[in-house]
Amino acid sequence: MTTVFEFKRTVIRKSKTAKLLEILEKFRKYEERVETAIREGKIFKFIAAWDVPRIKHELFKRGYIETVANPFYNLRSVLPLYNLIDAAEPFNDFEQALLCKILGDHQPNYIWTEQPWVYNWYDNASIINKLEFGNVNFWLKDGSCHYIRMINSKIKKYKHRIKYPRSYDVVEHKETENFQKDYRFTAATSLVQFLNDQEDIESWFSKENGTVYYSSLEFALKVIESRIRRIKRPDDTNNPNYETKKFHHQWKKVFKAHEKVVIQKQKIVCGFDRAVDFIARIAKVTDHLLRYYPNRRHDGYHNIWLLKPTYSGEGRGIIITQNEKEILHHINHNNQFYIIQKYVERPLLIYKTKFDLRQYFMFTVDKEYLRCWWHPVMSVKFASEEFVLDVFNETIHLTNAAIQVKYNKKSNPNLPIEHLWTLGPLVMYIERFLKKGYMWEESVVPAMKKAISQIFFACMHEIDLKPGRYELFGNDWLITDDFETYLLEINRPPSLVAYNSPVSEIVCSTIATDIIRVSVDFYEDPTASTGQFEIMHEYKISDLKSGRVRKVPCWT
Numbered sequence: 304m305t306t307v308f309e310f311k312r313t314v315i316r317k318s319k320t321a322k323l324l325e326i327l328e329k330f331r332k333y334e335e336r337v338e339t340a341i342r343e344g345k346i347f348k349f350i351a352a353w354d355v356p357r358i359k360h361e362l363f364k365r366g367y368i369e370t371v372a373n374p375f376y377n378l379r380s381v382l383p384l385y386n387l388i389d390a391a392e393p394f395n396d397f398e399q400a401l402l403c404k405i406l407g408d409h410q411p412n413y414i415w416t417e418q419p420w421v422y423n424w425y426d427n428a429s430i431i432n433k434l435e436f437g438n439v440n441f442w443l444k445d446g447s448c449h450y451i452r453m454i455n456s457k458i459k460k461y462k463h464r465i466k467y468p469r470s471y472d473v474v475e476h477k478e479t480e481n482f483q484k485d486y487r488f489t490a491a492t493s494l495v496q497f498l499n500d501q502e503d504i505e506s507w508f509s510k511e512n513g514t515v516y517y518s519s520l521e522f523a524l525k526v527i528e529s530r531i532r533r534i535k536r537p538d539d540t541n542n543p544n545y546e547t548k549k550f551h552h553q554w555k556k557v558f559k560a561h562e563k564v565v566i567q568k569q570k571i572v573c574g575f576d577r578a579v580d581f582i583a584r585i586a587k588v589t590d591h592l593l594r595y596y597p598n599r600r601h602d603g604y605h606n607i608w609l610l611k612p613t614y615s616g617e618g619r620g621i622i623i624t625q626n627e628k629e630i631l632h633h634i635n636h637n638n639q640f641y642i643i644q645k646y647v648e649r650p651l652l653i654y655k656t657k658f659d660l661r662q663y664f665m666f667t668v669d670k671e672y673l674r675c676w677w678h679p680v681m682s683v684k685f686a687s688e689e690f691v692l693d694v695f696n697e698t699i700h701l702t703n704a705a706i707q708v709k710y711n712k713k714s715n716p717n718l719p720i721e722h723l724w725t726l727g728p729l730v731m732y733i734e735r736f737l738k739k740g741y742m743w744e745e746s747v748v749p750a751m752k753k754a755i756s757q758i759f760f761a762c763m764h765e766i767d768l769k770p771g772r773y774e775l776f777g778n779d780w781l782i783t784d785d786f787e788t789y790l791l792e793i794n795r796p797p798s799l800v801a802y803n804s805p806v807s808e809i810v811c812s813t814i815a816t817d818i819i820r821v822s823v824d825f826y827e828d829p830t831a832s833t834g835q836f837e838i839m840h841e842y843k844i845s846d847l848k849s850g851r852v853r854k855v856p857c858w859t
Contacts (some may be wrong), residue, residue, distance in 0.1 A: 308354050315730040330388050337405045340368040344429055348411035350421055355799045357815035358415055365823060368412065369399065413823070417796050422772070430822055432796075434666055436776040437765035441758055442795035444642045445472040445613045449788070454761050465754040466598065466789045469645040472613075473634050482643050484546050487554050488530065489606050489645070491523035492592060494561045494694040498591040504582055505739060507564070513572030517581070519560035520571060522553045524584055531591045551634065558627075565604045566693070601783050603648025605692050613640040616794070618703030621693040646700075647789055649855050651782040653732055654715035655689045658724075659702045659791060660780040663814055664755045665836065666766065667773035669826055673766065673847060675840040676833075677752060678817065682810045683724035689714045704807070721804035736853060742786045750788035751780060752839060758793075763852075768844050773822050775814070 337471055340346055345367040349359070359369065382390075382397075387404065390397035411430045414421060422433045440446030448470040454780035455464040464838075471482040498504055498520075508517075526545045543831040545553070563569040565738065593600055609628055610622040623631060623646065634641055650657050660683055684702040687710040691699060697706055707722040718724075734740030755778070777797025781789040799815055801807040817834030846852045 313851055318837075326385060326388050329391070329531065330384075331390070331433055333391070333401060334405060337368060337402060340366060341406075341409060344412040346370055346406065346409060346411045347413035347415065350414060350416040350418060352800070353800050355415065355811075355815055357799070357812045358819065361816055361819035362413065362823070363394070365819070368402050368406065370403055370409065370411055371399065380804050386502065397579060412847040414850065422767075428771070430826065432772075432773055432775065432822065434668070434772050435767040435769075436762060437767075439762045439765040441762060442793045443613070444470075444611055444792070445474065445640070447793055448472045448642050448644075450761070451758075454757050458757070462759075463753065463755055466750065468609075468647055468789060468791065469598075471643045473643055474613075474640050479631075479634065482630075483607035483627070485645070486606065486608070486630075487546060487557070488526065490554075490557055490561045491526045492596075492599055493602060493604045493606050494520065494523050494557070494564060495527060495585055495592070496589055496599070496602075497565045499585050500604075505578065507570055508573040508575075508578035508581065509570045510572060510574050513570040515560050515563045515569055515571045517571050517573045517577065519553075519556045520581060522550075523560070524581075524588055526557075527588050527592055531588075531595060534595055541642050569856055577824075598787075600785070601647050601649045601787065601789075602645060603692065605648055607646040607648055607692065607695075609644045610634075610641050611644060615639075617798075618677045618697065618701045619705075621697070621701060623697075623700055647781055647783060649784045650690070651784050652690050653683075653685070653729065653787070654717055656714040656718060657686045657690045657700065657702060658683050658729075660684070660726075660729075660782070661704075661797070662751060662778045662780060663775060663797065664775060664778065664839075665818070666763075666820065667746055667821060667826075668766065668768050668770055668844070670770045670842060671685070672761060672841045673768060673844060674838055674842075675755065675763075676821065676836045677755065677839045678814060678836050679726075679748075680810055680813045680835055681726045683726065683729045685714070685718055685722040687712050687714060687722055687723070692823075708803070719804075719806070721806065723804045723806040725806050725809060739786065745783060746786045747780075747788050751778070751790075754778075754788075754790050756839060763842065764847065768847060770844075771826065775818060 343366065343802065345362075345365065346369075347359075347367045348370050349355075362369075382400070384404070384832060387397055387401045391401045392398060410427060413423070414425050414428050414431045416431065416433060419435075421432060422431060422435050425431060439450065442449040447467070450745050451465050451467045452470075455467075458464045469485060470564050471478045471485070473479045473482060498507055501507060522545070529542055529545055532539060533544075536542070560571075562597060564571065571578075571581075595721075605625055608630060609623045610624070610633055612620040622629075622633060630643060652658075661683050662681045663678045665678070667674045667676065682704075684704050685707065686699050686702050687707050688696065688698045698710055698712075699705075704723065704724075710722075711720065713720050713722065733743060775796060777794040779791040779794070781791050783789065799811045801811050813835065817836045820832055820834045821836050825833050841854050
């Protein structure tokens with residue numbers, strides 16, 4: 304007769320055998336999955352400080368397996384294989400550790416990284432989200448300063464140029480001098496434009512109530528007239544240059560006059576006849592100024608500048624000021640590099656609040672083509688306080704998501720507390736409240752595409768044309784109150800991390816999904832969907848290598 308003890312031992316032995324068979328079957332399926340991924344070249348690796356879950360999700364959907372250096376605190380070297388298999392469930396950390404254990408040291412086929420050095424380190428990878436450029440660095444603050452200036456210098460027609468705030472890389476002494484000249488000239492033009500734009504300009508001249516002597520305005524007008532004459536007649540040796548240090552004392556008076564008139568709203572000491580002459584000259588000079596320098600309209604009147612740390616991102620360390628001495632002090636005494644950039648004082652406002660746009664473009668290289676791609680999905684990034692020019696708080700002037708996410712306030716009940724919109728509400732606002740919905744498609748989008756095209760044309764001969772390489776860039780754009788579109792910054796790489804916002808989640812997920820559609824699906828099958836990415840330009844690799852494509856196809 305079988306005892307209860309023997310029965311229990313038999314049951315345990317059989318259950319252990321069944322469990323072991325279950326574990327072995329489970330392990331066999333994981334081995335088959337890994338073998339299939341290796342055979343199909345579907346092993347990917349992340350080498351990045353920030354995770355992008357949507358990228359991983361899309362790769363997993365396509366049968367990819369991730370290899371990582373230390374999965375789940377190196378569980379593969381801590382847990383016995385039996386326990387690892389038993390605990391493995393779809394997409395949990397134990398499964399990841401198990402897959403890595405089976406993979407061993409197998410090299411990845413697809414690499415997602417933020418680090419440029421990965422490009423050469425994993426030379427045998429089929430796909431890497433990095434490109435290698437030659438003598439080009441348009442994505443750095445100092446690089447874009449020089450690069451966009453170079454591009455615009457080669458474009459004859461103003462309408463084809465990239466609108467980019469005047470910027471100076473003050474690592475170079477010459478650039479510091481150029482900034483000082485610009486600062487002085489902008490003080491003069493701001494004073495003159497301010498007076499020209501006053502409906503009751505006559506009231507700004509008063510012999511009895513004026514406090515600002517008219518000689519400062521006279522000098523400002525002479526400066527602008529002299530600059531315009533140099534443009535019209537560059538060989539005129541009799542045209543005095545008032546922008547040199549020789550006129551230092553006159554410039555100090557212009558700075559004071561600018562502050563008193565524009566900021567403090569004081570009047571100019573001047574009799575009636577002289578005022579009539581000044582008013583006529585102001586109108587004429589402003590007309591000529593904006594004819595030769597159309598972007599000066601967006602300078603506004605306050606002569607405000609941004610001091611940006613060259614190698615910092617997300618708005619960190621930016622200084623906003625209209626004081627030249629403060630700018631020069633930071634440059635000379637702070638232990639870091641800066642660029643100085645003119646602040647665009649006339650932005651388009653939504654509910655009296657400043658905003659800018661984050662938009663994405665991409666370059667890809669396959670076996671046949673180098674392509675430039677455009678993506679229409681954008682995020683609208685708001686400041687958290689109403690726009691004013693007499694207070695320089697970051698809550699008013701800096702629209703970086705990483706800055707504004709710190710502030711739990713909003714400037715208007717109609718704006719979200721996360722300070723982010725998708726594109727739809729912006730276009731609707733422009734249509735409904737500004738009655739200029741047509742400007743988005745007719746002016747803003749074409750300006751963005753034209754700028755991206757010019758950058759692509761300028762750098763395409765500097766790209767290493769290795770198939771399976773691509774890179775995403777993120778542009779920050781500012782729209783002015785007259786719907787001109789300024790490129791503020793190019794980000795490499797742009798963050799695809801959602802800032803605890805539904806909008807950020809939608810935009811980042813859409814971009815990430817479409818990246819995989821282009822870099823995997825379209826790369827393997829040119830008839831596959833690319834999501835919302837659209838090809839702007841494409842050139843055959845063979846034509847580029849043979850020199851049949853000229854360097855600047857649309858510089859006119």
